[in-house]
Amino acid sequence: MKWQNAINDYRLFLKIERGLSKNTIDSYTRDLKKLNLFLDENEIIVSPTKIDGEIVKQFIYEVATKVNPRSQARIISGLRSFFDYLVFEDYRVTNPTDLLETPKIGRKLPDTLSEDQVNELIAAIDLSHPQGERNRTILETIYCCGLRVGELIALKISDLFFEEGFIRVSGKGSKERYIPIHATTKRYISIYINQIRNQIKPQKGFEDTLFLNRRGKGLSRQMVFIIIKDLAEKTDLKKQIGPHTLRHSFATHLLRRGADLRSLQQMLGHESITTTEVYVHTDTSFLQEVLEKYHPRN
Incomplete structure (x- = not known):
């Protein structure tokens, strides 16, 4: 079995069997391509079904000098998943990563903004600019609904159920969920649709896409990042932020308010409650308030 064939088969497995998105699949297979390149550069001729733990360890050691422990752990996890797939499909008997030690890393807490910082960010949008109203609606929608950037740019007009008070979101693995939408966000979306978007002629295939660029096509992930990055510079915000920061802020602020x-x-579309629990650790003052309010000694 050749590496490229194995990687292609694995990508198909991730898409069909596990229902993962293209971005997630690309992330899973990126390090496999690096491993393949490592073998070529070191003139190591071995197939995915024959590679052993020592060779994988050499690759990890070389990578370890270039990346931090968190990235090392991610690479090992990705390789382990690939070889688990080969074992599952009976191409291998054992997984060569089983004896690899994953670097110990602390739990990374998500970056968040305060409520005032979010308000300042949105207030800094120039509404006289042709895309100003759209950009305000984008930030309000991410922050008020806790969307991932991929979910935002995929949002369609037919996903808006304003009378019922929900929007439909296609999350990771094409899983749908319904999120309640705030009256303020509904108002901004309605203004954008009726006063701004109706002035743009959507190109073929984008007739139902909610957020359009000037050419009538859907927005790219990069465009949303640029919009938020420019606003951070405009408000002199001394931290690296993106759409995920607004999503994290949404979760933290809701949790803090009860x-x-x-x-x-x-609402966040997390498969496991463990993923959501990380937000409990983002605000120790909130935990202090809980203790003071509910402990019997108080």
């Missing part, structure tokens, strides 16, 4: 983890898990 939202329960299960509801938050559903």
Whole structure:
């Protein structure tokens, strides 16, 4: 079995069997291509079905000098998943990564903004600019619904159920979920659709896409990052932020105001409650308030 064939088969497995998105699949297979390149550069001729733990360890050691422990752990996890697939399909008997030690890393807490910082960011949008109203609606939608950037740019007009008070979101692995939408966000989206978007002629295939660029096509992920990065510079915000920062802020602010983890898990589209629990650790003052309010000694 050749490496490229194995990687292609694995990508197909991730798409069909596991229902992962293209971005996630690309992430899973990126390090496999690096491993293949490492073998070529070192003139090591070995197939995916015959490679052993020592060779994989050499690759990890070379990578370790260039990346941080978190990235090392991600690479090992990705390789382990690939070889688990080969074992599952009976191409191999054992997984060569089983004896590899994953670097110990602390849990990375998500970056967040305060409520005032979010308001300042949105207030800095120039509404006299042709794309100003659209950009304000984008930030309001991410922050008020806790969307991932991929979910935002994929949002369609037919996904808006304003009378019922929900929007439909296609999340990771093409899984749909319904998120309640705030009255303020509904108002901004309605203004954008009725006053701005109706002035743009959508190109073929984008007739139902909610957020359009000037040429009538959907926005790219990079465009949304640029919009937020420019606003951060404009407000002199001394931290690297992106759409994910607004999503994290949405979760943290809801939790701080009393939202329960299960509801938050559903709105964020997390498969596991463990993923949602990270937001409990972002604000120690919130935990202090909980202790003071509910402990019997108080």
